[in-house]
Amino acid sequence: MNLALSEEQEMLKTMARDFLADKLPKTAVKEMEESEEGYSAELWKEMAGLGWMGLAFPEKYGGSDMSFLDLAMLLEEMGRACLPGPYFSTVVLSGFTILDIGTDEQKDEYLPKISSGEAIFTLVLTEPSANYEESGIETKAIAEGDSYVISGTKLFVPDANVADYMLVAARTDKGITLFIVDAKSPGISTTVLKTIANDKLCEVVFDKVKVSKDNVLGEPNQGWPEIEKIIQRAAVGKCCEMTGCIQQALDMTVEYAKDRKQYGHPIGSFQVIQHYCADMATDVDGTRLSAYQAAWTLSEGLPCAQEVAIAKAWAGEACPRVMALAHQIHGAIGVTIDHDLQYYTRWAKAAEVSYGDASFHREVVAKEMGL
Amino acid sequence: MNLALSEEQEMLKTMARDFLADKLPKTAVKEMEESEEGYSAELWKEMAGLGWMGLAFPEKYGGSDMSFLDLAMLLEEMGRACLPGPYFSTVVLSGFTILDIGTDEQKDEYLPKISSGEAIFTLVLTEPSANYEESGIETKAIAEGDSYVISGTKLFVPDANVADYMLVAARTDKGITLFIVDAKSPGISTTVLKTIANDKLCEVVFDKVKVSKDNVLGEPNQGWPEIEKIIQRAAVGKCCEMTGCIQQALDMTVEYAKDRKQYGHPIGSFQVIQHYCADMATDVDGTRLSAYQAAWTLSEGLPCAQEVAIAKAWAGEACPRVMALAHQIHGAIGVTIDHDLQYYTRWAKAAEVSYGDASFHREVVAKEMGL
Amino acid sequence: MDFRLSEEQEKFRQEVSDFLEGEIKQGLWEPSCDAWIMGHNPEFTKRVSRKGWIGLTWPKEDGGQGRSYIDRLILTEEMLRYGAPAACHWFADRQIGGAVVHYGTDQQKKELLPMILKGEAYVGLGMSEPDAGSDLASLKTKATEDGDDFIIDGQKTWTSGGNNMNWIYLVARTDPDAPKHKGISEFFFSTDLPGISVAPIEDITGGVHFNEVFFENVRVPKTCLIGVRNKGFYQILNQLDYERSGMERLMANYPLFEALIQYTKETKRNGKPLSQDPLIRSKLAQLKIGLEIGRMHMYRVAMVMDEGRAPNWESSMSKVYGTAFEQRLAGTAIEILGLYGQLSPKSKNVPMRGMAYHSYLSSKGYSLQAGSSEVLKNIMAQRKLELPSQ
């Protein structure tokens, strides 16, 4: 057992932190949030140039052959920086899925595009039912000759507004099937929702969208177990981001408590503020430890259902606790839009409800316990 | 709207507090707890002499014609003093029930015995199913001529070891029926359980116990709605006792925090301890306000389901919070058996689970909300 | 003891509720969370004024209705229950009018109270400064005597209502040499004076009710001083009890609570209404319990005020309790809404007009403004429980 990062991971983390601190002041985050696209094409290119898109993919697909655990370190720093944009959708939701269950042709075609930063992908999963259950999928894909025709309404789809390709989950005759769909296909219309994180979650309507049978990803009708793996991977990814997010909130809060004086003393010298900070630190460390454990277990290819559920359930409860105390210590300045703290507050709330909230994952844990 | 006690209530409360402070040092509580009977016959007589048993019963039954709300004040003081014994069983559980639904003959026979302190009563309701639902009652009463024959096992029956009479809930042909049973009837055997509050909860086994049909209390088969009222009244009564219990825990804690010095200061001057105390006070006041509201509503004969459920659900959660902080502030001395605090800790836990815990009463509130 | 409202009080509640329902039915406004502080609607305020519902508790000789604080709480409760846009008169009515009634000269009463009663004084609260938040007494804004005037210089921040104000209530230092609690005075004057500038502060929801207000050589006549010179800090302590005492500390988001219950009844998951889910039932019941306990705290405060006492620790207790409740309410609402909980009021598909989103973000500030929960717990510990300060 060993909790230390490898030298490579340390380097990756430091580099990512420095890069993002440099390129992504909160003014830039704000710009991206307010832009129609929700990301900066320029930064996207630079990230691709650093090898971030292909980090965990094999070299033959333009990647660097590192592991999901290595990628987790990067995600933590992205959370710390509140990086907006389609990285998570492209790499975590889509790239890994194609690598996992794509045909050789599909991998050859799509993974290099991801590694190079050429194409943006996303996962088109949830619907107005807004859950992560198989029964929640009503969008239909009906076989017609060499094609399928997809119709239905998807909701809370991240980054669909800028995606080049979509991995779409739809109900086929005997189950759920995943499709790789060109986002420019006729019949797809996208509306960007307005969200607490100012990320670009979309409503995507499929009106008789034709997709070739070659574009089935994985086995037809066997998609749901694969989707469960995608959700697991996404949940772990979010936990890593959440770790970075609340670590940064803690760091900012401690700094503030050292500087801010009231009644002639730094507020960080008041016992109640000290205890708030200690509670925050305990929550942050618990979140990190469990996120790392889940990421490591998944990365090793071991069964990880329980580890993932524990991490996301914990993070889902720890984040709001940490953010509440961060605000309580920051006082009024922290609830203004010009203060950096609010980026984290808003972002954390979105992460909490995504890919299973605490309640969802507690039920997974209960099942794993044999209850 | 008016939260003030009447002059009479103030007097009653003060008198009760002084009396119990005088007669019931914790050494006496300890003695009673450790005795087989669980109460002091001498103190019982004195309480009867003060008119406490008949307080809320009509004069013609030897009572003082005061209200349930007046009685609530007394219960609060009993909670504050951790009074052991069958007062609650006799008066709150049984006396009021007889007054409510007894025949004139039954009232004439039994209520004066209660008012005078001559007889101890109890309610024999729960069974190994350990719930407060109609379905939880499996004990049967089978009609045979002029009698019923009761068989079954009852559990968590308070004070059955010393009761002269028992109000027994049993399943009859078409529902639940209440009976007044002489505790000395053949076929009744009682085992005292050992409990956290050291109160005398018992297992009571009925083996073909014969009871005259004249001893049916209320309408045959129509007992369950009456039992629901008994549970409501008991829940309110407990809330009043719990108010006294945690008020006393708070008072003791504040005193301790003023006296106890560490690092050269009274610990009550440390901000964290101050906040703990403020949180306790908020919980105590919420408990009292809701207990009074429920007691008043019930006392006025108004529909009180929601008020009662709110009070007991709240008290059930507030009590453990208050007791946890009381212990945290008292430090090691508070977890010794020779310190007074432990009486309240143990007593509070029993009260929390009795007559519906927080979870039970939340569900009542949910129903009242129309959910 | 009596937990019933009197018949007149029930009638009054009905009257207020009928009025507000009528307003909503006419489509004059839509119920919303935080409307007491965000809903600037001069016409609504005029109509409230015409009902005689501003200055409800002031003495009749001052133009008020001489009614009880319980009556006022009933009025407030209904305003909040219906999410009515009462921001134009809120501060003048709740806080400043009372201060004038209490500490004002006859001349001040004659001039200021009618304006407040007519709903024409949109008041900003000029208290906090960048370095004087919880520690209000360390404020630096100066009011320097100059003939018949004071010259005001300095900066205020978190000035509630500052963006819509035409009058400002200001706390400033009138004796720079006195110990910090002893050189402070209160002022109330029109913002129609040269040298005052306002910079709105956008809050985390994107809304504005806080402002920075700058004073540069602002000359105000001495008649604008309220109460006793240099005794302002002690006057304020009293007023703060009132500021903290109100139902808005518990029910600013009441429309969300009602909408949430409705939502769980109407929304199905796996064929069953959410309201049948045991975990959701438990959460909603817990909110209902929390709300009702909070209401009792608030009513107790009003009763204390009707007894003529300043509700010092009682209002601290009810504010700490109420603002924590509001945060739980918002958090629970988002938990129940799940993915929908992240949609903003302006989004397609948003349920409940985005009130959960708004409340989640706005409730972060409730436990800070008008006395942080930490300061209020200190007050409870020291004033109610008499624990020693260090």
Add this chain to the structure above:
Amino acid sequence: MDFRLSEEQEKFRQEVSDFLEGEIKQGLWEPSCDAWIMGHNPEFTKRVSRKGWIGLTWPKEDGGQGRSYIDRLILTEEMLRYGAPAACHWFADRQIGGAVVHYGTDQQKKELLPMILKGEAYVGLGMSEPDAGSDLASLKTKATEDGDDFIIDGQKTWTSGGNNMNWIYLVARTDPDAPKHKGISEFFFSTDLPGISVAPIEDITGGVHFNEVFFENVRVPKTCLIGVRNKGFYQILNQLDYERSGMERLMANYPLFEALIQYTKETKRNGKPLSQDPLIRSKLAQLKIGLEIGRMHMYRVAMVMDEGRAPNWESSMSKVYGTAFEQRLAGTAIEILGLYGQLSPKSKNVPMRGMAYHSYLSSKGYSLQAGSSEVLKNIMAQRKLELPSQ
């Protein structure tokens, strides 16, 4: 990074677990909560000693096994998981042996360590005094030099294990004139000396593991002083990190956790096992999550120790976390048991051998002994986060 135990570690865990299961199967003892502190079983301790499981982390030259702190944590975890009666060797093994290894003279090592390794030293911890709890440095028990001896006078309280001890670890003031942190020394000696008397303190569960210990003119040879005279306080700080670091802070009631899960599976309400009740599932899952997070904290502490660092804030964090978890576990257990939750271990009808009852009461003390949660949070704030003290 690697969250897997090594093959040897897994093997070791298996070995410990096989041993303990074998013991239980032979009926040598029954798993119980708090057995690490309440289970005095000299025979068990002897058997553990024969396995070489005392002094596991000590250097081989001192008679130990030279194994890692992770190994030791695995051993501890299994002991707690099975509720094994390890109280006879616990303190000697966890705390005192380490201090002797670290600060002892060669002579002390030669005399004391073998006794500990054989499981023959039942050690009482003589630290707190009536006026020196959290503020340990204000202790008053004196050790006055007299020729080759010290004369000890004073009173200790909350002496864990004092009722069964044959040796005592004692902290006493050796320089009454020095500032309070600088005149304290550590001692370790047999209680077989005239002038020592013990008064057991019955705790809230009715059990005894705390004691008052009185010293009246107790003459101990100077060779009993451990480490450097008057530097005891600094030595202790270090040892306390170790005292706080252990799995017993998280898993003292582990047998309750397992039994509770089993109970909900076997107990039916309205025809369905309790484990199917959504509210109960949620509560149990929350406990499981809490436990696993706690385990990671504990393992981190062991890793820090294996790196040779004192786990100062890490052990504070894990103790605060773990003891709060234990209290939640006990509270939840009683919630689930309902009326049955109030039955004592000795009662008819009691489920789970009364472990819920016991744990509820005993866990109140966990967040107080070995550093109150308040003191430990101060440590985290000041040592980890470097917040200023006032």
